[in-house]
Amino acid sequence: MWCNDSVTDEPVTLASNVPGAEFPRWGSGGLEFRIHAPAAHQVNLQLPGDSLGTGSVPFSPQADGFWHAAIADPAAGFHYYQIEIDGLTTNDPGSRTYSGYGRSVSGVEVPDPLEPFELRDVPHGELRSLWFHSTVTRSWRELWVWTPPGYDDSPDLRYPVLYLQHGSGEDETSWSRQGRAGIIMDNLLADGAVRPMLVVMGSGYAGAPPSMPMSASDSTMIIDGLQRLLTDDVITVVDQHYRTIADRRQRALAGLSMGGRQALIIGLRRPDLFGWLGGLSPAIWLSGTTDAGWSVDPGWVDDAVSAAGGVRPQQVFLSAGTREERFVTAVEQLSGSLAAAGIDYNSYVSPGTAHEWTSWRRSLTEMAPRLFRDPRTGS
Amino acid sequence: MWCNDSVTDEPVTLASNVPGAEFPRWGSGGLEFRIHAPAAHQVNLQLPGDSLGTGSVPFSPQADGFWHAAIADPAAGFHYYQIEIDGLTTNDPGSRTYSGYGRSVSGVEVPDPLEPFELRDVPHGELRSLWFHSTVTRSWRELWVWTPPGYDDSPDLRYPVLYLQHGSGEDETSWSRQGRAGIIMDNLLADGAVRPMLVVMGSGYAGAPPSMPMSASDSTMIIDGLQRLLTDDVITVVDQHYRTIADRRQRALAGLSMGGRQALIIGLRRPDLFGWLGGLSPAIWLSGTTDAGWSVDPGWVDDAVSAAGGVRPQQVFLSAGTREERFVTAVEQLSGSLAAAGIDYNSYVSPGTAHEWTSWRRSLTEMAPRLFRDPRTGS
Numbered sequence: 001m002w003c004n005d006s007v008t009d010e011p012v013t014l015a016s017n018v019p020g021a022e023f024p025r026w027g028s029g030g031l032e033f034r035i036h037a038p039a040a041h042q043v044n045l046q047l048p049g050d051s052l053g054t055g056s057v058p059f060s061p062q063a064d065g066f067w068h069a070a071i072a073d074p075a076a077g078f079h080y081y082q083i084e085i086d087g088l089t090t091n092d093p094g095s096r097t098y099s100g101y102g103r104s105v106s107g108v109e110v111p112d113p114l115e116p117f118e119l120r121d122v123p124h125g126e127l128r129s130l131w132f133h134s135t136v137t138r139s140w141r142e143l144w145v146w147t148p149p150g151y152d153d154s155p156d157l158r159y160p161v162l163y164l165q166h167g168s169g170e171d172e173t174s175w176s177r178q179g180r181a182g183i184i185m186d187n188l189l190a191d192g193a194v195r196p197m198l199v200v201m202g203s204g205y206a207g208a209p210p211s212m213p214m215s216a217s218d219s220t221m222i223i224d225g226l227q228r229l230l231t232d233d234v235i236t237v238v239d240q241h242y243r244t245i246a247d248r249r250q251r252a253l254a255g256l257s258m259g260g261r262q263a264l265i266i267g268l269r270r271p272d273l274f275g276w277l278g279g280l281s282p283a284i285w286l287s288g289t290t291d292a293g294w295s296v297d298p299g300w301v302d303d304a305v306s307a308a309g310g311v312r313p314q315q316v317f318l319s320a321g322t323r324e325e326r327f328v329t330a331v332e333q334l335s336g337s338l339a340a341a342g343i344d345y346n347s348y349v350s351p352g353t354a355h356e357w358t359s360w361r362r363s364l365t366e367m368a369p370r371l372f373r374d375p376r377t378g379s
Numbered sequence: 380m381w382c383n384d385s386v387t388d389e390p391v392t393l394a395s396n397v398p399g400a401e402f403p404r405w406g407s408g409g410l411e412f413r414i415h416a417p418a419a420h421q422v423n424l425q426l427p428g429d430s431l432g433t434g435s436v437p438f439s440p441q442a443d444g445f446w447h448a449a450i451a452d453p454a455a456g457f458h459y460y461q462i463e464i465d466g467l468t469t470n471d472p473g474s475r476t477y478s479g480y481g482r483s484v485s486g487v488e489v490p491d492p493l494e495p496f497e498l499r500d501v502p503h504g505e506l507r508s509l510w511f512h513s514t515v516t517r518s519w520r521e522l523w524v525w526t527p528p529g530y531d532d533s534p535d536l537r538y539p540v541l542y543l544q545h546g547s548g549e550d551e552t553s554w555s556r557q558g559r560a561g562i563i564m565d566n567l568l569a570d571g572a573v574r575p576m577l578v579v580m581g582s583g584y585a586g587a588p589p590s591m592p593m594s595a596s597d598s599t600m601i602i603d604g605l606q607r608l609l610t611d612d613v614i615t616v617v618d619q620h621y622r623t624i625a626d627r628r629q630r631a632l633a634g635l636s637m638g639g640r641q642a643l644i645i646g647l648r649r650p651d652l653f654g655w656l657g658g659l660s661p662a663i664w665l666s667g668t669t670d671a672g673w674s675v676d677p678g679w680v681d682d683a684v685s686a687a688g689g690v691r692p693q694q695v696f697l698s699a700g701t702r703e704e705r706f707v708t709a710v711e712q713l714s715g716s717l718a719a720a721g722i723d724y725n726s727y728v729s730p731g732t733a734h735e736w737t738s739w740r741r742s743l744t745e746m747a748p749r750l751f752r753d754p755r756t757g758s
Contacts (some may be wrong), residue, residue, distance in 0.1 A: 018478075018481065018482035018483055019481060019482075019550070019584065020481055021482070035467065036466075036467065037465060037466050037467035038466040039420070039421070039465040039466030039467075040464075040465045040466060040467060041418070041420075041465070042418070065466065083469075085419075085464060085465065085467050085469075086416060086418040086419045086420070086464065086465050087415075087416050087417040087418030087419060087444065088414065088415065088416035088418075088419060088464050088469075089472065090462075090464075090467075090469045090470060090472060091469060091470050091472075091476075091483070093468065093469060093470075093482055093483075094482075095483075096483055097470075097476045097483040099397075102397065102398060102399055103397035103398075103400070103472055103473075104397055104470070104472075104474075104475050104476040104483070119510060119519045121512060124509065124510040124511075126507045126508065126509050127507065127508040128505045128506065128507045128508075129505065129506040129507075129561075130503065130505050131498060131503040131562075132503075133500060140498045152531070152534075152620075152621075152622075155531075155534045171398070182508075183510075186510075205398065241531075242531075243531075
């Protein structure tokens with residue numbers, strides 16, 4: 001049964017469609033996919049394992065070599081997906097591709113006008129790409145930096161900086177494209193909800209190309225490599241190139257999933273650099289409880305605070321979606337560890353969402369207003 | 380036979396590969412592609428019809444469900460390509476995707492260290508994305524703007540502007556990604572070859588989404604729509620948002636293929652706005668000679684100059700590759716029409732290249748140094 005009043009009988013194409021593509025489309029027939037593959041024997045829709053669904057949905061053959069599939073009641077927001085045709089996992093030619101799963105993968109954006117993720121008629125900042133040569137990876141890398149509206153018109157103003165890390169298999173474009181980070185910040189700023197800040201989005205993979213650690217066994221490299229990249233290169237480049245306030249109280253490090261693990265571990269090691277931390281669906285569990293590959297010792301927060309000479313972050317933000325139970329567990333465990341170590345934290349739970357971008361878009365919307373303020377007064 | 384000394388026995392992966400992908404790769408075995416499609420019956424490599432080749436190359440089945448294909452002596456530069464599997468035309472999971480053919484299509488970057496298109500250790504400008512709401516298309520659109528190194532450090536300097544249009548089926552990202560426009564400008568500026576300028580790259584499609592005119596029959600819309608978009612929206616947004624010199628002598632309009640047609644026709648109509656024009660492989664032929672859908676009347680340049688009250692551009696740049704004969708013809712015809720109308724022009728022919736990005740990267744490299752100078756003195 002279809003219960004959403006905002007859906008009309010006329011299906012609409014999606015913001016994730018390539019220009020002119022009729023499918024995917026969304027309407028009273030649900031979320032419909034159509035593929036032209038006249039000689040194929042079997043076509044499947046591979047679902048992402050998030051709130052859109054898990055597993056695969058077979059396409060039905062139609063006339064003229066077309067195949068059709070539909071999801072009756074699709075969850076709003078951005079979802080990765082793939083097409084499997086005769087054993088080849090590939091993309092839907094009708095959709096744009098996004099950096100996920102370690103490659104360029106199809107994505108579908110099911111609209112939700114109730115969420116603050118749409119472009120509004122407010123002043124817009126700029127998303128800027130800057131090349132820099134890394135001394136750590138000995139390669140050219142691209143940083144994506146969101147600057148707030150008016151940045152160029154106020155050459156005497158300096159800004160706090162939020163470093164925002166992507167998840168496993170994603171890259172430096174993911175927060176701005178799938179995450180709509182710039183649009184979210186534009187909207188928050190127009191509502192007076194956040195302090196003007198810069199948002200820096202770089203790759204969390206610090207191996208020399210073409211290697212790219214993807215598995216939990218590379219965990220040390222994922223942490224230590226990014227830590228070196230941030231401390232030896234990225235922060236210096238950003239502080240030199242942009243009008244930042246180069247002070248721990250004006251610098252935040254946050255990330256999602258793998259990036260949340262990176263942000264919390266690196267941030268607790270270097271409270272002299274990062275005063276604010278964010279773990280959005282952070283991939284970090286106490287050893288012996290859930291995921292051995294991504295585990296930490298029970299006393300790890302205390303140990304990090306001791307190693308940092310007792311210096312603590314100003315505040316830590318934690319979040320997860322209700323439909324990603326492992327990450328709700330991670331947030332609960334982290335809350336306990338932070339409280340025991342005397343670290344101020346707050347947490348947010350995204351209703352009805354799984355390990356997916358709606359959780360992280362909402363989490364950014366919740367986290368950004370708390371950053372760079374006095375935790376006691378909020379001002 | 381393989382004759383390129385720069386190729387070693389060890390194959391290399393390409394800048395166009397997704398992180399960690401082993402294929403495509405390039406070496407003494409040529410340009411090799413590998414696909415995993417265990418249940419497929421036929422897999423073909425679809426060539427782009429440029430200097431990489433035309434038509435399709437069958438993949439050979441290998442063990443474990445892999446398929447393999449190779450091009451013995453691939454032309455350097457960027458090439459679009461597709462994979463056809465059992466009748467479905469799709470992407471190669473090993474390559475990044477690029478906006479071409481009206482969608483997200485695989486691309487392969489065959490390196491050529493002899494060309495000035497590689498990242499060098501020189502000061503780098505920024506590539507900036509700016510949203511604006513168009514009064515013409517009644518939609519949000521994205522402009523990509525390259526700002527030169529030092530733009531933020533010199534708040535009193537103002538800059539000339541080059542508006543650069545993509546080709547048919549491409550979009551506002553194509554000049555920066557496939558075209559490497561920012562990297563080319565960084566290198567030219569480091570060599571002291573160009574005046575510091577801004578480069579604005581917007582979509583040349585001005586229909587309200589989701590419509591997107593693609594065919595020659597939409598020619599009027601392609602010209603008139605973009606003209607309105609530029610004159611009513613884009614130039615105003617750019618002049619308000621960036622430190623431009625808002626003067627025809629400091630404003631250029633150039634494009635490739637369809638975008639070259641747009642630039643020349645719009646620019647000759649509005650010499651009060653654009654002092655410099657560029658047609659790179661421009662899709663424009665005298666009627667009765669080549670392509671009826673993209674034709675113009677023989678006296679069109681004279682007519683445009685008359686309609687503009689006798690005002691002429693400062694200079695027009697024309698170019699084509701030797702292996703795209705129709706476009707060499709277009710340049711010859713245009714040269715005659717411009718000369719007859721008393722318009723200063725110069726032209727460049729790219730050796731050995733077809734209707735492809737190497738032609739346009741080289742053309743930008745040739746054109747940019749001539750812009751915004753006194754045509755008589757070059758200073």
